[in-house]
Amino acid sequence: MLEDNNKIKVALAGNPNVGKTTLFNAITGSKQHVGNWPGVTVEKKSGFTKYKGYDIEIVDLPGTYSLTAYSMDEIVSRNFIIEEKPDMVIQIVDASNLERNLYLTTQLMELETKIILALNMCDLATERGDKIYLNKMEEMLATPIVKTVASQEKGINHLLDKVIEERNNDQHHGHEIGYGDEIEEKIFEIEKILANDTEITEKYPLRWMSIRLLEGDENIKDKVNKSSVASKINDVLDSIDQEEYEADIADKRYSTINIIFPQICTRANQVLTKSDMIDRVLTNKYLGIPIFLSLMWGAFELTFAFATPFMDMIEIAFTWLAGMVSTNLQPAWLASLVGDGIIAGVGSVLIFVPNIFILFFLLSLLEGSGYLARAAFIMDRLMYKIGMHGKSFIPMLMGFGCNVPAIMAARSIEDDRDRLITILVVPFVSCGARLPIYILFAGTFFGRQAGTVIFAMYVLGILVAVASAKLFRLTVIKGKPAPFIMELPPYRVPKLKSALIHMWDNGAMYIKKAGTIILLGVTIIWILASFPWGVEYGSESSYVGIIGHLFEPFLRPLGFDWRISVALVFGFVAKEIVVGSIGVLFGVGDNQEALSQSLLADPGITPLNSMSLMVFSLLYMPCVAAMSVIKKETGSWKWTIFAILYGVAVAWIMAFVVYQGGKLLGY
Amino acid sequence: MVTKGENMKMKAHSKMLLAFLLGCSYIIAGTIQSSTGIIRILSGKPITSGLPHIITEALYIPHDILSGLILILLGTVFIYGFMELCQGIEEGIAYVYVGTLLAMIFAGIYLLVTTGNILEAYLLKNEDFIGWTPLDDLRPEIYLGFVSLIAYAKWKKQFDVKNE
C-alpha cells in the first residue's frame, strides 16, 4: 500500500493531431512513432517517468473527437477511462482550434474523473494573434489548465506539477453541461433506475450512463440489457423519441460551447456579439455578484414603490365596501362578520396583489432573458465554498415565489445529500406570502426606506439559508457537493407575453388562496375573537385573547403582544394569514381608518418590534403546505420535524437579537 | 487622409472618454449619495443645512446608502471598460456597452417609481403628496441614465456587430 502512495496513473486524451504523442514522448523520453494510433490491434502505449518522488505512468489513448460509440477508438478510450480508472485524464487541447476541442472536454467532464487541460500548440495560437484568457477558462470549465508547446518540450514540468497537485487535491468540483428541463428530467429518471443495480453503480458514472442511453449508445445499451434493470430502462427509452433526444443533447453541448468560447478566447479579427459582451461583464469574477444583487434590489424597489398607487386604489375600494356593509347590513353580528372579519381580513391580504404581480413579472423577465441561469453559474463557486450545490440556487430563487414548487424543484439535484440540504434550507427563502407582512410593516414604519428594508429581509432569508447549509454540512449531513451542471442559454429579449402569463399564473394563485384558505382562516379568527358569547370583540377575554396569552410568554422577549402571537400561530397555516389576522385584530372599530394608521397609532407596535416581527415571520417555520411537501420529498418525519424545530429556533434567536439588541442601542 | 484603422481608433477614443466621464460621474454621485445616507442615519435626522445640503440640492442627489452603492458599481463597470481600453484590450468595449445597458435599466426603474408617484399625486390626490412635483424625483440615476441613453443611441450600430 505504501508504494501506491506515490504512483499516479495518467491517461492522455485528445482530438487527433493535437500533439498527444509528441507530449507523451516529451514526458516519458521515449521515441514512440509520432502518428495516429491505428486502432485496437495495437498494444496499449504506456510509458513511465519519475518526477518529484512520484512514479507517473502515462497512457496514450487513441485520438478522438468525441466519446460516443461511433468508432472503436472512441470505445477504447472511454472504456479505459471508466474501467481502468486512471487517477486523472490530461486532455491535450489544440489552442489554435479550441472550439472544436471543447466538445471532447464536455464529454470527459461527464465521466467524473479529474481532468487537466494541456493547452498545446500555444505557439501557433500566439503567432496568429489569438488571445486565450487562462484564468477565465479555468473558472468556466472548473479544471486546471497548463500551457504547453510539446514540440519544444515547453511547459512539461509545469504540467507534471499540476498532475501532482491535482492528485493530492480532493476538493475537485467539476462542471457539467445541463441539457434543459425536459432532458434533465429523463436523465434523472434513468439514473434513479440505474442506481438500483449495484454492479452498474460501482462501475459507471450514472449521469453519464443515462445520457449515453438517451443518445442511443448501443454499446451501453448492451451493458444495461445484461443487467437487472434492463426492462425498466427499456420502458423509459421506448417512451421517447431517441433521435430527437440525441440531436437535442448534441445541440445543447454545442450551444454551451458557443457561449463559453467567446468568454475564454478572442480570435484575431473576431468581433464580439452582444451576447458575448453581456456575458463578459455579467460573469466577471468581481463584478458578477454585485451586479446580480443590484438587479435584484432594483426588482424589489420597483415591487414596492411602483405598486403603491395600485394598493391605494384597492384600499379605497375595500374601505368603501366596509362602510357600505357596516351601515346597511343587519343583524349586527353579520355586519361584524363581514366587515370586521371577512373584508378586513381578506382585504388586507388582497391589497398586496399589485406587489405580487409586479414581483412575478420582473422575475420572469429576468428568467426569460437567460440571466437567472447565468446567476446560478456566477454563484456556483460561492455556493460550493458554502457546501451547497450550484444547482440549489435555482430552487432557492424559485422559493421567492412559493416554497412548495421550489422544494419540489430540488428533485433535479442528483445527489441525495445535496438535495436534502436544499430542501431543508429553501423554507428560509422569503416567499410571496411573506411579502405582505414586510410591505405592511416596512411601509408603515420605514417610509422611504421600505424598499431597502424589504430587500434586506430577502437577503437575510438567503443568508440564513446559506449559513444553515454550511452548518448542516459540518454537522448532520457531511460530504461535499457533486459537480455543477451548467446551463447557459443564449441571452434573449424576454417575451412580454410569457412574462405576463407567468405573472398571471402566480398572481391568480395568490388571489385564489385569498378566496379559500385565507377566507376560512380569518373567519375562524373572527369567530374566536367574538366568543365566548358577550365578550367585547377581539378583547383579551375572547378566545383569541386566551390563545394569544397562552403563547405570549414565549414571544414576549421578541416584543410581541398577544395579538401578534395569535397572528403568528395562525400564520402557520399560510403566512398571508399573519397579515389577515392583524387586519382582523387591529382594524377593530373605526373602519374608516386604514390598517397602517391603526398600527401607527398603537402604542404596542414600534419600528423596532415591527422589525423583529418581520424577521420572525420570515424564518419561523414553513407553512403547512411547505411542510407536507418536505415530508413527501424527504420521505422522513424526522427531517420534517427537524425543519420545523430548527426554523422556530433560528427565528426566535434572530428576532431576539434584533429586538433586545435594538433596545440596548436605544431604539 | 484618415485611414480606416485610424478612424476606428478615434471611435475607440471617444468611447474611452465617455467611459471615463460617465464612470467618474457615477462614482462621485454614488459616493455623495451613500455618504450623505450614512450621515443621515448616524445623526438620526435629515440633512437640511451645510455644504452636503447645498451640493445634494444642486445635483438632485438623495441621501441613500444602498442606491448610492449601486451608482458606484455602475461607475466601476465604466471605469473597468476604460482601463481595459487604455491597455489596448478592445474587448473592454463590452463594459461600456453593458454599463450603458445597466444605467438605462436603473433609470427606467426610477422613472417607473416617478410614474407611480404621479398617479398618487394627481390621480388619487394622496395627502402625503401635497406640494410634490415630479422634479422632486429627479436623481442621478435618471439624468446620468439619460446621458447613457444618448451614448447608446449614438453607438447602437457599433454595438450591433454580427458574428461572421
Ligand SMILES: Nc1nc2c(ncn2[C@@H]2O[C@H](COP(=O)(O)OP(=O)(O)O)[C@@H](O)[C@H]2O)c(=O)[nH]1
Ligand atoms: N507548432 C507546434 N506543433 C506541435 C506541437 N505539438 C505537436 N506538434 C506537431 O503536431 C503534429 C501532430 O503531433 P502528434 O503528436 O502526432 O499528435 P497526435 O495525433 O495527437 O498524437 C506533429 O507534426 C507535431 O510535431 C506544438 O506545441 N506546437
Ligand SMILES: [Mg+2]
Ligand atoms: Mg499520436
